Amino acid sequence: MRRGVRSRFGPRAADRPTGPAPTSRPRPDPVDPELAERAKGATLVLHIGLHKTASSYVQGVLAARRDDLAREGLLYPVTGIVDKGSSGTREGAGSGQALFSRRGGQRALRARLLEELGEGTSTVLVSSEEFTRVHDTPKPERFLARFRDFGTVKVALVLRRQDDWIESYYKQVVDQYVGFETRTFDDYLRQTAFPMLDFHTRFTPWRDLVGPENFHALSYDDLPDGTAICRGLLEVAGVRGPVLDGLGSVSVPRYDSVRSIDTLGLRILNSYRLEDRDTRTRVARSIYDVAPRGDIELMSSEAREEIQAMCRPINERIEAEWFDAPVPGFRFGSAPRPSTTSPPSGPETIGYVDQVITLCEDARRSLQPERSPARGGA
Numbered sequence: 001m002r003r004g005v006r007s008r009f010g011p012r013a014a015d016r017p018t019g020p021a022p023t024s025r026p027r028p029d030p031v032d033p034e035l036a037e038r039a040k041g042a043t044l045v046l047h048i049g050l051h052k053t054a055s056s057y058v059q060g061v062l063a064a065r066r067d068d069l070a071r072e073g074l075l076y077p078v079t080g081i082v083d084k085g086s087s088g089t090r091e092g093a094g095s096g097q098a099l100f101s102r103r104g105g106q107r108a109l110r111a112r113l114l115e116e117l118g119e120g121t122s123t124v125l126v127s128s129e130e131f132t133r134v135h136d137t138p139k140p141e142r143f144l145a146r147f148r149d150f151g152t153v154k155v156a157l158v159l160r161r162q163d164d165w166i167e168s169y170y171k172q173v174v175d176q177y178v179g180f181e182t183r184t185f186d187d188y189l190r191q192t193a194f195p196m197l198d199f200h201t202r203f204t205p206w207r208d209l210v211g212p213e214n215f216h217a218l219s220y221d222d223l224p225d226g227t228a229i230c231r232g233l234l235e236v237a238g239v240r241g242p243v244l245d246g247l248g249s250v251s252v253p254r255y256d257s258v259r260s261i262d263t264l265g266l267r268i269l270n271s272y273r274l275e276d277r278d279t280r281t282r283v284a285r286s287i288y289d290v291a292p293r294g295d296i297e298l299m300s301s302e303a304r305e306e307i308q309a310m311c312r313p314i315n316e317r318i319e320a321e322w323f324d325a326p327v328p329g330f331r332f333g334s335a336p337r338p339s340t341t342s343p344p345s346g347p348e349t350i351g352y353v354d355q356v357i358t359l360c361e362d363a364r365r366s367l368q369p370e371r372s373p374a375r376g377g378a
Contacts, residue, residue: 031149035114039149042122045237046147046155047096048206049129052168053158054226059096059127060252061230068243073122074234079112080126094255096128103138106146114149123237124150132157132203134196140206152214155206156236158229159318160220161330162197163307167299169196171258175284177277180270185263185298197307200314200321207322217322221329260298261291261344265356272360276367283363290355294344308332 049055062069062076069076080097099109117124131143147153160168170188174181183191196202207215216236223229227248234244258266265287274280315331328334344352 031111031114035117036149038117039114040151042150043152044124044147044150047127047233048131048157050132050158051129052165053160053220054229055129056094056255057226057252058230059094061247061250064250072239072243073120074237074239075116075121075124077113077116079116080109095130097126098128098130100146101128101130125237140209144209153210154214155210156216156233157203158218158220159199159330161332162311163304166193171263174263174266175258177280180273182267182270197311198314200318219327219330222327260296268356269360272364274363279363283359286359287356292344292348292352295341296343
């Protein structure tokens with residue numbers, strides 16, 4: 001082949017350019033230097049969960065009081081918020097600024113967050129339980145690096161006794177689109193859940209990264225309600241005065257929890273593995289609607305005792321190291337709230353299962369492509 005004539009396989013080795021490979025230019029920083037300098041004088045409080053500790057309620061209150069809080073120097077940002085809208089299986093669902101917990105798009109989010117900083121902003125409160133999602137989650141240092149512009153970063157974590165928490169968390173997992181969870185609660189507990197229950201091991205890396213003075217734990221079991229949890233988070237953020245007293249008067253959309261009986265129907269739905277999210281959401285809502293009034297027990301007394309025996313010394317250590325006051329509820333110092341409902345009857349349960357299967361079958365047929373009618377023979 002003559003020099004200068006290209007082969008369909010590219011240039012010959014002798015014709016290829018030599019020397020060091022060109023280096024890629026760094027992308028320009030999208031952040032305004034003046035805003036970055038303003039952020040250095042502010043504190044960011046990162047509320048990381050847990051799931052099932054009134055997070056949706058807290059986020060609803062913070063959003064409703066956004067203007068009042070801004071007058072106190074606290075920004076509860078719009079940037080990063082996920083609007084679930086009609087995609088949620090239950091009304092009132094929220095996950096705060098969950099976009100900050102996801103992969104990708106962080107440079108733009110960082111720039112937009114700093115653009116929200118006002119001249120009087122001293123503290124920013126970012127809230128999402130997705131920061132403590134168990135699976136496929138970046139390490140804490142990756143999360144904290146996303147807020148590196150701020151002079152100080154504090155972490156707030158709401159803990160809940162593990163026997164109650166894991167049951168509520170399982171219900172949420174079954175409700176979610178991702179994963180198509182079909183295991184019984186006992187199988188989930190044995191195969192997946194036990195490593196999740198050591199809160200000291202799970203969250204010590206967060207505490208080590210920001211320092212003990214900037215790590216704040218609250219106990220869901222030792223606070224009376226979601227309003228008290230919200231107040232505690234705002235106190236971590238340095239808010240004081242009358243704005244705290246008005247939190248209980250905020251009207252927040254009701255967010256009903258998944259009941260144990262609901263998990264039976266949702267597990268059947270998950271076994272169909274409907275790939276269309278909107279269809280799956282619509283069927284899930286219908287399953288909630290047709291569920292009988294009674295409820296069932298998911299956790300046996302033996303499983304509860306096993307969890308308490310394993311977690312009691314862990315929680316005692318957490319109380320000693322992370323709390324300034326005793327938290328007896330978190331240490332299993334009180335009995336779990338007794339169920340106030342009776343289980344549905346056998347015929348009611350069978351009828352419910354039949355209705356769920358019918359809903360799922362109808363949905364699957366609706367997603368199957370229509371077949372063209374066969375042409376007649378000669």
